[in-house]
Amino acid sequence: MLSLAKDNKLGIFALGAMVVGSMIGGGAFALPADMAKGADAGAILIGWLITGIGMIALALVYQTLSLRKPELSGGIYSYAKAGFGDYVGFISAWGYWFSGLLGNVSYAVMLFGALGYFFPIFGSGNNIVSIICASALIWGLQILILRGVKEAAFINVLTTIAKLVPIFLFIIVCIVFFKVDTFSFDIWGAATPTLGGVVDQVKSTMLVTLWVFIGIEGAVVFSGRARNKQDVGKATVIGLIGTLLIYVLISVLSLGVMTQGELAQQATPSMAYVLEALVGEVGAAIINAGLVVSLFGALLGWSLLSAEVPFVAAKDGVFPKMFAKENKNGAPIVSLTITNILVQISLLLTLFASSTYQALYSIASSAILVPYLLSALYGLKLAITKETYDVNPQGHTKDLFLGTLSTIYATWLVYAAGLQYLLLITILYAVGVIVFVKAKKEKEQKIFKEYEAVLALLFVVFGVVALGLMSTGSLG
Numbered sequence: 001m002l003s004l005a006k007d008n009k010l011g012i013f014a015l016g017a018m019v020v021g022s023m024i025g026g027g028a029f030a031l032p033a034d035m036a037k038g039a040d041a042g043a044i045l046i047g048w049l050i051t052g053i054g055m056i057a058l059a060l061v062y063q064t065l066s067l068r069k070p071e072l073s074g075g076i077y078s079y080a081k082a083g084f085g086d087y088v089g090f091i092s093a094w095g096y097w098f099s100g101l102l103g104n105v106s107y108a109v110m111l112f113g114a115l116g117y118f119f120p121i122f123g124s125g126n127n128i129v130s131i132i133c134a135s136a137l138i139w140g141l142q143i144l145i146l147r148g149v150k151e152a153a154f155i156n157v158l159t160t161i162a163k164l165v166p167i168f169l170f171i172i173v174c175i176v177f178f179k180v181d182t183f184s185f186d187i188w189g190a191a192t193p194t195l196g197g198v199v200d201q202v203k204s205t206m207l208v209t210l211w212v213f214i215g216i217e218g219a220v221v222f223s224g225r226a227r228n229k230q231d232v233g234k235a236t237v238i239g240l241i242g243t244l245l246i247y248v249l250i251s252v253l254s255l256g257v258m259t260q261g262e263l264a265q266q267a268t269p270s271m272a273y274v275l276e277a278l279v280g281e282v283g284a285a286i287i288n289a290g291l292v293v294s295l296f297g298a299l300l301g302w303s304l305l306s307a308e309v310p311f312v313a314a315k316d317g318v319f320p321k322m323f324a325k326e327n328k329n330g331a332p333i334v335s336l337t338i339t340n341i342l343v344q345i346s347l348l349l350t351l352f353a354s355s356t357y358q359a360l361y362s363i364a365s366s367a368i369l370v371p372y373l374l375s376a377l378y379g380l381k382l383a384i385t386k387e388t389y390d391v392n393p394q395g396h397t398k399d400l401f402l403g404t405l406s407t408i409y410a411t412w413l414v415y416a417a418g419l420q421y422l423l424l425i426t427i428l429y430a431v432g433v434i435v436f437v438k439a440k441k442e443k444e445q446k447i448f449k450e451y452e453a454v455l456a457l458l459f460v461v462f463g464v465v466a467l468g469l470m471s472t473g474s475l476g
Helices: 012-023 027-036 041-068 076-084 086-115 128-146 149-177 180-184 198-212 229-254 260-264 270-279 281-315 333-352 354-367 369-385 396-416 419-442 450-471
Strands: none
Touching (some): 012 149, 012 229, 027 260, 041 229, 076 281, 086 128, 086 354, 086 369, 086 450, 128 149, 128 281, 128 333, 149 270, 149 281, 198 396, 270 281, 281 333
């Protein structure tokens, strides 16, 4: 299934590993405490139910789009462009790119922080030694990817399998030690007033689940490199359902071996300390080792994703043409190099100005939700306009329902990320206007349509306002 054929294409197993590997990073290993800090068992179950419905709807929309629009090889970016024009497509690609590259900075810092469990010289992952080693790792991964995207994807498959081993071990041990009385004790958190009511608790859990599913589009981004276009949708749905099951088991089973109050007090990564309480120090060592592998895999996966989107966008003419350059192995050499230069700069910010980095990361983390919303809207648009359904009318009612549901959910995700971050995002898109203008001039095309010009102007205006508020400490 891994298939190393000479066609340099990715099979369903590699695509599925891209989905699982990009979603399961460091967040999974912190889920027990992160979920318990704001909710007890009953609310957590409701939160997962709502999240599961929303994310599965989005995954099914991606599956539908991959089947109905197989020619859109850029996936999450291409859907926004096809549905709403070049500039909106650029917005999707630009936000996704920055989200990915700054996410890689956080993965690098967390990775060496996890190594600090075994080698104290790394500290919390943001000292000089850690930044030097993280920089070497980033550029080492660049060399690996430049040897060929498929070869790097194969390594991602191996790291995905390796990271799942300690997670499955944790789940098995928790099943063995699970106590119904512990799980059902104060199941709605009534004895802990600080948690608030059930609605507040559910909202708290969903703010955690908001981020752990980032990466659901892993296969979609690489649809242009898929051996079989139908595998893209299958890999997305299978990867999402598998990851959802893993997340639910981690958070729910933990509440059967420790009470909500006990879990909430566990340090990060809380999974390690839960297992340590059950089987001793070897448990914490196994989980921390798994965390290192997981973060390495996430770093590799997101290096691939971050470079691919501007590469595809440049081939379409909405990013500067230099981003479209490939090496002899078909790897996006310029896009990857520029991405890693920005990662390197951001790594240095974590050493000298962590607060500035945190602000940038908060902006980019929120920006990645915009491409999800645009994808959902495009799925809904296809169903409403019945484009492609005149040829293949099967499933129209279902697709209309899924498009509506995923759009509502994606809209809520953007809102739940925080209204202040919606304003901060405009800074990111205001800077992007310059890049888009450059790309259009290179193609000697009209830069903006009327509605695009209005949108770009709004980004610039609100971006300047946001910068002003940041400088006075009133925002972020």
